[in-house]
Amino acid sequence: xxxxxxxxxxxxxxxxxxxxxxxxxxxxxxxxxxxxxxxxxxxxxxxxxxxxxxxxxxxxxxxxxxxxxxxxxxxxxxxxxxxxxxxxxxxxxxxxxxxxxxx
Numbered sequence: 001x002x003x004x005x006x007x008x009x010x011x012x013x014x015x016x017x018x019x020x021x022x023x024x025x026x027x028x029x030x031x032x033x034x035x036x037x038x039x040x041x042x043x044x045x046x047x048x049x050x051x052x053x054x055x056x057x058x059x060x061x062x063x064x065x066x067x068x069x070x071x072x073x074x075x076x077x078x079x080x081x082x083x084x085x086x087x088x089x090x091x092x093x094x095x096x097x098x099x100x101x102x103x
Contacts, residue, residue: 034060034094037053039087041094043090082102
């Protein structure tokens with residue numbers, strides 16, 4: 001009987017910890033659907049976010065072409081081309097802009 005009470009007590013405590021963890025506010029997460037980004041979304045992002053988007057897009061397009069190497073000079077040039085294009089075509093889809101001027 002005492003063993004059963006200890007087990008029930010332990011399970012109750014474990015359930016309380018689990019419930020407290022489930023009720024805790026989640027860390028803020030940001031999910032970007034890259035196919036929905038427009039040029040002005042990219043241009044208005046902070047520089048760190050722009051670099052992240054550019055790196056992701058570069059990896060995406062290089063993988064699509066089965067190119068496993070990163071050419072940092074080409075990456076930099078493509079990023080400049082896309083930024084220049086986007087300044088003139090702010091409502092264009094970013095992925096389409098990349099395909100037009102970078103790859």
